[in-house]
Amino acid sequence: MLLPVVERVYRLLHDRLFLRLPEARAVRLGQILLRATPVPFLQIVDVDDPRLAVTLAGVRLPSPVILSSMYYDPRILRRAMVLGFGAVTTKSITVSARPGHPEPNLVRLSTPEGRGFVNCNGFQNPGLPGFRTALQNLPRLRPLIVSVAGESPDEYVRLVEGLEAYADLVEINISSPNTRLVYELSAAPERVRALLGAVRRATTKPLIVKLSPDFPDQNHGAILPALLDTGIDAVNFGNTRRVAEPRLSQGVGGVSGPALFPGVLAEIRALRQTVGPKLGLIATGGIDSSEKALAALEAGADAVAYFSAFVTRGPTLARRIGDALVETLDRRRLQGVADLHAWATERPAV
Numbered sequence: 001m002l003l004p005v006v007e008r009v010y011r012l013l014h015d016r017l018f019l020r021l022p023e024a025r026a027v028r029l030g031q032i033l034l035r036a037t038p039v040p041f042l043q044i045v046d047v048d049d050p051r052l053a054v055t056l057a058g059v060r061l062p063s064p065v066i067l068s069s070m071y072y073d074p075r076i077l078r079r080a081m082v083l084g085f086g087a088v089t090t091k092s093i094t095v096s097a098r099p100g101h102p103e104p105n106l107v108r109l110s111t112p113e114g115r116g117f118v119n120c121n122g123f124q125n126p127g128l129p130g131f132r133t134a135l136q137n138l139p140r141l142r143p144l145i146v147s148v149a150g151e152s153p154d155e156y157v158r159l160v161e162g163l164e165a166y167a168d169l170v171e172i173n174i175s176s177p178n179t180r181l182v183y184e185l186s187a188a189p190e191r192v193r194a195l196l197g198a199v200r201r202a203t204t205k206p207l208i209v210k211l212s213p214d215f216p217d218q219n220h221g222a223i224l225p226a227l228l229d230t231g232i233d234a235v236n237f238g239n240t241r242r243v244a245e246p247r248l249s250q251g252v253g254g255v256s257g258p259a260l261f262p263g264v265l266a267e268i269r270a271l272r273q274t275v276g277p278k279l280g281l282i283a284t285g286g287i288d289s290s291e292k293a294l295a296a297l298e299a300g301a302d303a304v305a306y307f308s309a310f311v312t313r314g315p316t317l318a319r320r321i322g323d324a325l326v327e328t329l330d331r332r333r334l335q336g337v338a339d340l341h342a343w344a345t346e347r348p349a350v
């Protein structure tokens, strides 16, 4: 009963207030409101149906819907853990604290597919020591995916070693377009192989590698074989797509939101065909409805993740996707989310 009320209130806030404020102020206000909302109230959004549970890289997620990398504040991560997500990803953490790029570092983007963003956030985060302290008080109500971004294999290893105790899975970000070094890794596959070998030796935690949609040839030609050879457990496809954007302080940024989705769906299908069941697969980019989440799972993703739709659709989307998936499973007489891909593959063409 309360869910539709929460949704109406959020829609009013989003359409009448957030959209009228400059982006930076809307972000600050949104985060203040989220931090101020009591956890027990947000818990009404949570999901609890065993049919939604999936296994990603050996870790059980209570739902296949993941909050993608963006937040490092433990008060926000804590709240996200009761909003129907099966796992929550942290902001990409760097060895030293970073203030991020100067504002404007986020602008709205209207595309024929719907609303998204272009950002040049530049990894604003408290750095390894500060984040370790912050994580000490974060109750692990849901699996936590800790994302890391270094500037050399050594830095990635330090980050993985320093944060693995807090992580259920570790995500290696080699794909954010906003800092030269991380992005250039995708363009230099031989460095990626050395890096992945080093992080694999550094931890026994399941490792996810987050790929860029800007390097399809490198992804398939060199990075995917390197992932398989070094024993990486899962791929997250993917990150934002780099574009020129004169409104941003850096003149370039990464597109997020629904414009990414067609490419993500095609790539998930291709990846699943190439690797079979060997790698875990997360589909990220433009997922903002239960239909898109279902399409990605049918295409072979083990889980789906989003960030932009957390803002544009509000805090109940993960729950709505969960409810719609359970309905679909009932209708198709399937036991769980993991059966959706086989169902879609074996269905006779009509």
Ligand SMILES: Cc1cc2nc3c(=O)[nH]c(=O)nc-3n(C[C@H](O)[C@H](O)[C@H](O)COP(=O)(O)O)c2cc1C
Pocket: 068, 069, 070, 091, 092, 106, 117, 119, 121, 123, 147, 173, 176, 210, 238, 239, 240, 255, 256, 257, 258, 260, 284, 285, 286, 287, 305, 306, 307, 308, 309
């Ligand atoms: C403001 C902002 C900050 C982000 N920061 C990170 C980050 O630190 N690490 C990362 O891997 N992805 C980061 N992302 C990318 C998202 O996690 C996600 O991959 C991307 O936005 C595509 O998904 P979406 O269309 O659902 O937003 C960021 C995105 C935005 C908009």
